[in-house]
Structures are given as structure tokens and as C-alpha cells.
Amino acid sequence: MSATTDRQEPDTLRTLPGDDVRQIMWRFADRFDLQMVVQSVRAVARGPVARLVAGGGRNSHDWTDEKNALLAAFDESGITALGAEPEHGGYLEGPQNLAMALAAFELSWVDAGAATSSLASHLGLSPIHEHGTPEQKQTYLSRAVPTNDGDICRGAFALTEPLPYVGVDTGVLSGKAKIAEWNDGEEPILQIDKRGRFITGMDFANMVTAAVDSADERINGSFFVILEEGDEGMFDRGAPTLKLVHQLSSTRDPIFNLKVPASRIVGGYTIKDGVLTPNVSHSEVLNDVFRHTRVPVGLMTSAKLLSAVEPIIRYQRGRFRGGEGKPGTPRHDLGLQQKEDALHRLIDVWATGEAMTSLGLATARLFDEYDPLKREKDRIFAERGVTGIRAMMGELKTIEKAALEFLDGRASGETSSGAVPGEDPLIRFVIDDSLTSVLCPATKLWNTGYGATVMREAVSLVGGYGITEDCPGFLGQKWMDAQLEATYEGPEAVQRRQLSITMANPVFLRQFDDWIVELGQIAGNKAGLGASTLASAMKLWRWTLDHLRETKDADGKPLFRDNRQGVTFPMGDALSWLVASRYQMLDVLELESKGKERPELAESLPGTVQFFTDLCRVQAARAAGEVGRMCAELVYGYQRQPSGEALATFQALRSELDESIAEARLAKDRAARSLTGVMIPEALDYPA
Amino acid sequence: MTDGFHIVVCGSLVPDPIQTLEPVPGGDRPALKNEAMLPSVLDPWAGHALYEAAHLAAKTPGSKVWLVSLGPKAQLQQLMMRVAQKVPFELVALDGPASGFTDSFEVAVALAQAIEGIDGLDRSRLLLFGGCASASRDAGVTVQMVGERLGIHDQFLAVDELKVEDGGSIRVLERVEGGRYLASVCEGAPLVAAWATGSLPEPPNSPQVGMQNMRTIMPALAKAGPATLGGEGTTWLTAEVPQQRRETRVVKDSSADEIAQEIVTWIKG
Ligand SMILES: Cc1cc2nc3c(=O)[nH]c(=O)nc-3n(C[C@H](O)[C@H](O)[C@H](O)COP(=O)(O)OP(=O)(O)OC[C@H]3O[C@@H](n4cnc5c(N)ncnc54)[C@H](O)[C@@H]3O)c2cc1C
Numbered sequence: 001m002s003a004t005t006d007r008q009e010p011d012t013l014r015t016l017p018g019d020d021v022r023q024i025m026w027r028f029a030d031r032f033d034l035q036m037v038v039q040s041v042r043a044v045a046r047g048p049v050a051r052l053v054a055g056g057g058r059n060s061h062d063w064t065d066e067k068n069a070l071l072a073a074f075d076e077s078g079i080t081a082l083g084a085e086p087e088h089g090g091y092l093e094g095p096q097n098l099a100m101a102l103a104a105f106e107l108s109w110v111d112a113g114a115a116t117s118s119l120a121s122h123l124g125l126s127p128i129h130e131h132g133t134p135e136q137k138q139t140y141l142s143r144a145v146p147t148n149d150g151d152i153c154r155g156a157f158a159l160t161e162p163l164p165y166v167g168v169d170t171g172v173l174s175g176k177a178k179i180a181e182w183n184d185g186e187e188p189i190l191q192i193d194k195r196g197r198f199i200t201g202m203d204f205a206n207m208v209t210a211a212v213d214s215a216d217e218r219i220n221g222s223f224f225v226i227l228e229e230g231d232e233g234m235f236d237r238g239a240p241t242l243k244l245v246h247q248l249s250s251t252r253d254p255i256f257n258l259k260v261p262a263s264r265i266v267g268g269y270t271i272k273d274g275v276l277t278p279n280v281s282h283s284e285v286l287n288d289v290f291r292h293t294r295v296p297v298g299l300m301t302s303a304k305l306l307s308a309v310e311p312i313i314r315y316q317r318g319r320f321r322g323g324e325g326k327p328g329t330p331r332h333d334l335g336l337q338q339k340e341d342a343l344h345r346l347i348d349v350w351a352t353g354e355a356m357t358s359l360g361l362a363t364a365r366l367f368d369e370y371d372p373l374k375r376e377k378d379r380i381f382a383e384r385g386v387t388g389i390r391a392m393m394g395e396l397k398t399i400e401k402a403a404l405e406f407l408d409g410r411a412s413g414e415t416s417s418g419a420v421p422g423e424d425p426l427i428r429f430v431i432d433d434s435l436t437s438v439l440c441p442a443t444k445l446w447n448t449g450y451g452a453t454v455m456r457e458a459v460s461l462v463g464g465y466g467i468t469e470d471c472p473g474f475l476g477q478k479w480m481d482a483q484l485e486a487t488y489e490g491p492e493a494v495q496r497r498q499l500s501i502t503m504a505n506p507v508f509l510r511q512f513d514d515w516i517v518e519l520g521q522i523a524g525n526k527a528g529l530g531a532s533t534l535a536s537a538m539k540l541w542r543w544t545l546d547h548l549r550e551t552k553d554a555d556g557k558p559l560f561r562d563n564r565q566g567v568t569f570p571m572g573d574a575l576s577w578l579v580a581s582r583y584q585m586l587d588v589l590e591l592e593s594k595g596k597e598r599p600e601l602a603e604s605l606p607g608t609v610q611f612f613t614d615l616c617r618v619q620a621a622r623a624a625g626e627v628g629r630m631c632a633e634l635v636y637g638y639q640r641q642p643s644g645e646a647l648a649t650f651q652a653l654r655s656e657l658d659e660s661i662a663e664a665r666l667a668k669d670r671a672a673r674s675l676t677g678v679m680i681p682e683a684l685d686y687p688a
Numbered sequence: 689m690t691d692g693f694h695i696v697v698c699g700s701l702v703p704d705p706i707q708t709l710e711p712v713p714g715g716d717r718p719a720l721k722n723e724a725m726l727p728s729v730l731d732p733w734a735g736h737a738l739y740e741a742a743h744l745a746a747k748t749p750g751s752k753v754w755l756v757s758l759g760p761k762a763q764l765q766q767l768m769m770r771v772a773q774k775v776p777f778e779l780v781a782l783d784g785p786a787s788g789f790t791d792s793f794e795v796a797v798a799l800a801q802a803i804e805g806i807d808g809l810d811r812s813r814l815l816l817f818g819g820c821a822s823a824s825r826d827a828g829v830t831v832q833m834v835g836e837r838l839g840i841h842d843q844f845l846a847v848d849e850l851k852v853e854d855g856g857s858i859r860v861l862e863r864v865e866g867g868r869y870l871a872s873v874c875e876g877a878p879l880v881a882a883w884a885t886g887s888l889p890e891p892p893n894s895p896q897v898g899m900q901n902m903r904t905i906m907p908a909l910a911k912a913g914p915a916t917l918g919g920e921g922t923t924w925l926t927a928e929v930p931q932q933r934r935e936t937r938v939v940k941d942s943s944a945d946e947i948a949q950e951i952v953t954w955i956k957g
Pocket residue numbers: 120157158159160166167168169197198199200201243246251484487488489490491492493565
């Protein structure tokens with residue numbers, strides 16, 4: 001082929017976005033440590049992991065030698081040591097939520113079972129990481145980092161129990177602890193009985209953190225306990241789970257019947273009047289563990305959607321090649337990309353994947369900021385002698401008031417005098433706490449649940465191939481895998497339950513109101529993102545929330561109540577759509593402003609930004625549509641003859657929202673056209 | 689050789705070969721379509737040279753490895769996020785095009801100058817490594833010219849093995865015609881080794897090694913000066929990707945021997 005002139009329009013996407021673009025959007029352009037982690041994990045994902053999947057490694061429930069070999073690959077490439085602090089042999093400084101999230105994303109680009117496998121040990125150790133005593137941390141966290149002597153502690157996390165016990169409801173523990181021996185002046189020895197269901201990592205874990213409740217009047221309440229292979233009694237790994245998904249992770253139903261010293265109680269214990277009280281209850285542990293580990297799960301699903309783009313384009317373009325159409329004809333060159341629907345649906349997949357990834361990584365970054373603040377809050381509370389749930393709640397209420405005042409001051413521009421409370425770690429803690437408490441469940445809920453739905457669309461786009469083992473990019477397996485991600489570590493109902501409470505937190509809502517204003521400003525500065533659409537949808541949601549909280553249904557029953565999941569849950573879903581769209585926009589704005597400082601991007605930046613801007617608009621319109629539908633159902637659906645002034649306000653907001661969708665489909669058409677010209681590699685960079 | 693070697697590896701990036709590589713006319717030389725946006729990889733032959741260098745350095749106390757790379761700075765930086773995790777080295781970076789359309793003579797001048805400027809480099813202990821070929825231009829002459837300019841006349845091409853013998857002499861295996869090796873022994877450094885594939889696998893990534901290397905890599909990238917590759921005296925008439933030839937015939941009931949014979953006849957033309 002002779003050299004030809006480059007005829008592509010300057011303002012469209014030319015190649016699939018590379019690392020340079022992603023590092024800016026996802027805010028790790030100046031974090032070389034994270035860039036290296038990404039490359040290292042990617043090499044494992046697209047190397048040994050992909051080869052194993054392509055070789056049929058997923059077609060067995062057993063933990064085979066080939067699957068086991070992945071553990072060594074994780075150890076060697078630094079994946080296992082991710083999450084470990086430098087004092088325990090880790091190599092990354094500072095909080096590691098973003099690092100873990102990026103690692104989960106990279107592995108799941110190929111296979112999320114591999115991601116689960118690498119993260120499960122971390123999950124097993126998390127109770128210790130979050131609440132362990134200094135001795136427990138020293139003993140277990142250091143041993144979890146691979147060393148040359150081969151001695152490594154691999155953890156499993158045993159919460160879920162066989163039916164009818166622990167599942168979504170984590171309070172109904174059948175796992176029990178009794179005092180086995182307690183000699184005067186000596187440490188009590190506990191008898192632990194725990195059965196697990198669906199416990200990840202159980203083929204190789206040599207240490208388990210298990211949730212148990214007291215079955216002895218000398219023990220007060222529930223706790224997590226550390227069990228080790230080699231403890232006296234039975235450490236039975238149990239039967240393998242015959243799962244249809246994530247087959248590169250190990251899952252079994254173990255049975256433990258073990259004697260362990262009381263020093264294994266996570267967080268330690270206190271003894272008073274002959275009764276042993278664990279310092280940390282199992283629910284406190286759960287709260288802190290899941291806050292962190294649910295975010296990477298959300299990224300597992302988002303990676304699937306983005307990873308589907310390239311194989312789908314390749315399939316679409318090549319669909320008719322070798323047949324009657326000669327090179328140069330649209331049938332040969334564009335294949336299925338001649339069809340508008342095929343392009344539009346791929347834009348939906350891509351736009352959703354962008355929003356999910358932006359939301360998930362923003363949440364991970366927020367946790368990196370939040371973790372040191374939480375430690376500082378704990379330190380200050382301890383210093384001030386604030387202990388016990390009630391005292392802490394009281395103190396937090398006072399700080400919440402100060403936080404609201406600070407946010408009010410910030411919004412009205414009185415930041416110079418307000419700068420001091422803004423630096424107050426307690427105020428910052430309360431603000432970040434309100435955000436993480438929404439963004440974490442939103443990430444887990446929306447990315448995985450809606451992600452599974454959109455992954456089905458992706459599978460459809462490659463026709464029959466999609467549901468075969470030969471599908472490039474393993475799309476069929478990824479679709480099923482997404483369903484597990486929506487289930488484990490707390491199914492969607494758990495996330496919705498949490499959102500129903502946290503979305504009504506005044507500190508969150510205060511910031512939400514600021515976001516609406518901010519989006520208005522963004523819309524003024526940059527047309528095309530869909531910022532005004534999103535702002536309208538947020539206003540509608542905000543009004544609906546207030547309305548539902550003060551309104552009764554046609555039978556006079558209050559609407560916004562804990563047990564009225566028909567009301568609270570959809571509001572949580574709607575909020576998730578909104579926050580995802582917002583973070584997607586912020587990432588594109590970041591790319592536009594920071595990308596300009598990078599000469600090497602000069603040529604491609606306008607086109608890339610234009611394309612991502614169009615995706616934002618498509619996504620904002622979709623989010624607005626969903627939010628409008630859900631709010632309308634709630635506002636009208638519980639009344640028999642809806643009427644009144646309030647409804648006029650709703651209708652005005654709804655019509656503002658509908659009008660703000662103008663041009664969204666034009667943006668979709670433009671983005672779809674970009675898909676026909678974007679250059680893709682000759683082949684996928686992993687076997688499939 | 690008890691003091692160890694100073695091993696300088698010349699190697700840079702090439703576009704990831706799975707990308708669509710389509711030549712297009714550029715300003716002073718042709719380029720690849722969307723070249724700046726294409727992900728790149730370490731030139732495979734340079735990679736072999738680097739891994740062999742690190743292996744030799746690890747076995748020979750007192751040794752040190754430098755990687756001298758001429759390439760677009762931003763792309764080099766991205767590449768380093770991977771390469772820096774492989775083995776310990778210090779980077780010397782030169783900012784300039786690394787495409788298949790540069791002139792190897794000019795590249796050699798720039799690389800030799802950069803090597804001459806390396807602080808603390810003991811030229812008497814110098815092993816100059818590089819690839820005997822490249823996945824982009826594949827002129828097959830760059831490393832020799834760098835060696836000549838540095839005054840190193842013991843040059844070995846298409847090297848697969850380099851062993852330090854007891855007395856400090858160095859035994860080298862070079863690929864020659866017919867799948868055979870030419871074995872040579874020289875007194876020791878300085879020498880030039882343009883590597884074929886060597887025998888080492890690509891080392892696994894180690895972010896720990898990477899973090900260590902980054903301490904010098906980032907400053908090296910920051911101070912990387914522009915390399916002048918004007919391409920003077922070169923005129924590009926045309927650039928094209930070799931045509932793929934595909935001749936399909938459906939043949940049934942042939943034995944493996946018959947098929948092999950037919951392929952041999954076809955290759956011999
Ligand atoms: C492959 C795999 C790996 C796993 N790994 C682990 C592990 O390592 N450690 C561990 O402890 N567990 C693990 N689990 C267990 C997992 O976390 C549970 O399956 C999950 O929490 C759901 O519990 P359940 O299956 O008992 O569902 P149930 O509790 O029976 O819930 C079923 C459904 O009922 C509805 N529902 C239940 N309660 C409510 C409610 N209050 N409000 C509204 N709706 C509700 C929801 O639709 C929910 O999805 C794993 C599971 C799988 C499949």
C-alpha cells in the first residue's frame with residue numbers, strides 16, 4: 001500500500017484511548033508507582049491469565065495446578081503485596097485504594113475471576129488491616145507479603161453461612177464461640193464452630209477470618225476471629241462451589257471446628273467480672289471492610305464494558321470480509337458498522353463503561369483521602385476520651401453542624417475566613433464520610449447491576465459468537481461474571497439499603513446542591529457535555545426526595561420510610577445514575593485542561609475530547625431519562641388522583657429536564673460516526 | 689575482570705507490532721498513521737540485549753548497566769513504566785524520533801555522543817550492547833557505527849551468548865550462516881555485542897525494581913536533550929508496507945512429506 005494522505009477529520013477520535021489519556025482522566029498521571037502497577041498487572045492479565053482462559057481453564061470447578069500457578073504470577077508481579085503498608089513489606093506509600101481499584105480493573109479487563117482470586121486474600125486480611133491489634137497486624141500482614149522463603153499467609157474471609165443463616169442479613173450468625181478452657185490468670189481458649197458458604201480462596205487459604213457470635217455467657221457479643229490451618233481441631237476446606245462464573249477463583253463451603261486462644265479475636269478483648277468482651281463487633285468490622293473492598297468490585301464490571309469495545313469494532317468491521325464485497329466497498333470496509341443501530345448500541349456500551357469507571361475510580365481516590373482522615377478522627381476522639389457509640393454519635397452531630405456551616409460559607413464565597421474549618425480534619429472527615437457513604441454503594445450497585453445489563457447488550461453485538469467460548473475478548477463469560485459482581489460482597493439490595501439512609505444525610509445533600517450549581521457553571525463554559533441535562537435531572541431528583549419525605553400515599557401512609565423499599569430503593573438507583581454521569585464529565589474536563597499542557601497530545605486531543613464529550617452527553621441524557629421515569633413513578637404512582645401545587649412544580653422541573661435533552665441524539669450520531677473511522681489494532685493484545 | 693563491567697545498552701521503542709502500521713507522508717520524512725498515539729514496546733532485540741546485560745551485571749560484582757534510548761520523550765516515559773520493572777539500570781534519554789524512517793548514521797552519532805557524556809563511565813570496562821536488528825528500521829548497522837565512533841574495534845554481531853572465562857577473557861557466540869555459531873574469544877572489554885535473541889526469557893515485572901529505577905529515570909527524562917536527526921541528504925520517494933501474498937489451494941490426501949517437499953520447492957522458487 002502506498003503512502004496516502006491522512007484524510008481523517010481533525011476533530012474525531014483517531015485511535016482507542018491510550019495510557020497517556022487514561023492517566024490524565026483517571027488522575028494518576030503523576031503517580032509513576034501506579035502507572036507501573038497498571039503495567040505489571042496488565043502483563044499478568046493479558047499473559048498467563050488470558051492464556052489460561054483461552055485454553056479452557058474456566059471449564060472446571062476444581063482448583064487446578066494451572067489456576068494455582070496464577071498465585072505465583074500474582075506474587076511475582078507485586079499484585080499480592082498491593083494493599084500492604086511499607087512497614088509490613090509493601091512497596092507503595094500511602095493509602096492504596098486507587099492502586100487496588102486499578103489492579104482489579106486491569107485483571108478484569110481479561111478475567112474477573114483472576115481479580116477475585118488476587119483480591120480475596122486481601123479481603124481475608126482486611127478485618128486485621130482495619131481493626132487488628134498491633135500484634136495481629138505485625139503477625140499476619142507482614143506474612144501476607146511474598147518473600148523468597150515461600151512462607152506466605154493467604155487469607156479467606158468467612159462471613160456467609162449455609163442456609164438459613166448469614167446472607168444479605170449478616171446478623172443471623174450460626175457461627176459460634178464458646179470458652180473451651182479458662183485457667184486462672186491465663187488467656188482463655190475459645191472453641192470456634194463456623195460453617196461457611198461460598199468462601200473465596202478456600203482451596204489455598206491457610207488463614208481465615210471468620211464471623212462468629214457468642215454461645216457462652218462468659219463472652220459478650222459477636223466478633224471476627226482468626227483461624228489458622230494447624231490450629232487444634234478441624235479445618236475442613238469443604239466442598240467446591242459449582243459456580244458458573246469466576247472460575248479462576250476458588251470457592252468452597254468450609255467447616256471449622258477449632259480451638260484458638262482469645263488473642264485471635266480481631267481487635268482484641270477486655271475482661272471484666274469474668275466476662276470477655278471483644279473490642280470490636282463483627283458488624284463494625286464488616287462496615288469498615290466492605291467500604292473499601294466493594295469499590296474494586298465495581299471496577300471489575302466497568303472494565304468488562306470498556307474491554308468489549310475493541311473486539312466488537314473488529315467483529316463489526318470484519319463481518320463480511322472475504323465475501324462478495326471487495327476492499328474499498330462499504331460492505332468490506334465497514335461491515336456491520338454500516339448499520340446505525342450497531343453503532344448506537346456500541347456507543348451505549350462505551351458511554352456506560354466510561355461513567356462506571358469514572359465513578360469507581362473517583363470513589364477509590366476519595367477513599368485514599370478519607371482513610372488518613374478517619375485515622376486522625378479516631379486519634380482525636382481517643383485523645384478527647386470520646387468512646388462508646390453514643391458519645392461518638394453526639395460528637396459527630398456537633399461536627400456535622402460545623403461542616404454544614406463550612407459548606408454554606410464555601411458556597412457563598414466566604415472561603416477566606418472559612419479556610420480554617422476547611423482544614424479541620426474532623427470537618428473534612430465528616431464531609432468525606434458523607435460522600436464515601438453514598439459513592440461506595442452507588443459504585444457497587446450501579447456498576448455491577450446495570451453493568452450486567454449493558455454487558456448483555458455487548459454480547460448481542462457479536463451475534464451468536466457472543467455466547468460461545470470462541471468469542472474474542474471472552475464477552476460471554478464476562479456477562480455472566482458481572483452477575484456475581486452484583487451479588488458477592490453484598491448484593492444490590494444491601495447497597496440500596498445503605499443508600500436509602502446515606503443519601504438523606506444533610507451533609508451529602510448540601511454538597512449535592514453545590515454540584516447542581518457547579519454543573520450550571522460548567523454548562524456555561526463548555527457546551528456539549530450535557531451538564532445542563534444532568535443539572536436538571538439532579539434538581540428533579542432533589543425535589544422528589546424532599547417531596548417523598550413529606551408526602552403520604554393515597555392511603556395516608558408515609559412514603560419515605562425504611563421498610564418502603566419500593567420508594568427508597570429507586571431513589572438510590574436514580575442517584576447512582578446521577579453521580580456516575582457527574583464523575584464522567586469531571587474526567588473529561590480534566591482531560592481537556594491537563595491534556596493541553598502535554599505537547600505530545602496536541603495532535604489527538606481535540607478529537608479525543610470531542611468524542612468523550614459526546615459520550616458524556618449521551619450518558620447524561622440516558623441518566624436524565626431514567627431519573628425522570630423513576631421520579632415520575634414515585635411522585636404519581638402512589639396517588640389515585642394526583643393534583644396540587646406540588647405537582648405543578650414537578651411538571652415544570654420534568655419539562656425543563658426533557659427540553660435539556662436537546663442535541664443529545666445528534667451527539668450520539670457524531671460519536672457513532674467516530675466509531676467507523678477510529679483506528680484499532682490488527683489483533684487483540686491477549687489470546688482469546 | 690574483577691572490577692565489573694560498565695555495560696551500555698542502546699535500545700529504544702518501536703510501535704507495538706499488533707497495531708495497524710500504515711505509512712503516511714510526513715514533514716521531513718514519512719511517518720506512520722497516528723504514530724504519536726500508537727502504543728510502543730521496547731525494540732525486541734534491544735530487549736534481549738538489556739536482559740543479557742542485567743544478567744551479566746548481576747553475576748559480575750561491581751558492574752553497572754545504562755540504557756541509552758533515543759525516542760520521543762513522552763513515549764519513552766510510558767515505555768519506562770514497563771521496562772523499568774524488568775531489570776535494574778540507569779536511563780540516558782535523548783529526545784527525538786524513533787521511527788523506522790530515521791537515518792542510522794545520524795542515530796549512531798547521537799548515541800555515541802550521549803555515551804561519551806555519561807558521568808563515571810569507565811570506557812576501559814565498557815561493553816557496548818544493542819540489537820543486531822530492529823523491529824522498525826532494521827538497518828542492522830547502528831550499533832557497529834556507535835562502536836566505531838567510540839573507538840571499539842572488537843565487534844560481535846548477532847550474538848547469542850557471551851561468557852566471561854576464568855582469566856577474564858570473553859567468549860562470544862555469533863550466529864553465522866546455516867544455523868551455526870562462530871565462537872570467538874577476546875581479551876575482554878571494551879567490546880561491542882549486537883545481540884540476536886540471547887537465551888534469556890523476558891524477566892517478570894517487579895514494581896519494586898521499577899520504583900528503584902524510577903529515581904534516576906524521571907530526572908533523566910526531564911533533562912533529555914533534543915537529538916538532531918535532520919535526515920540531510922536523504923530523499924524519501926515512497927514508503928509502503930510489504931504486500932501480503934496469499935495463494936490458497938485446497939489439497940486433499942497428501943502426505944506430510946509431500947506437503948513439506950512442495951513447500952521447499954516453492955521457497956526455492
Ligand atoms: C462465587 C462467590 C464467592 C463468594 N465469596 C464469599 C466470601 O469470600 N466470603 C463470604 O463471606 N461470602 C462470600 N460469598 C457470599 C455472598 O456474599 C452472598 O452470596 C451474598 O452476600 C448474598 O447472600 P445469599 O446468597 O444468602 O442471598 P440472600 O440473603 O438469600 O438474598 C437473596 C436475594 O434476596 C433479596 N433480599 C435479601 N435480603 C433483602 C433485604 N433485606 N431487602 C431487600 N431484599 C433482600 C435480594 O434480592 C437478594 O439478592 C460469595 C458468593 C459467591 C457466589
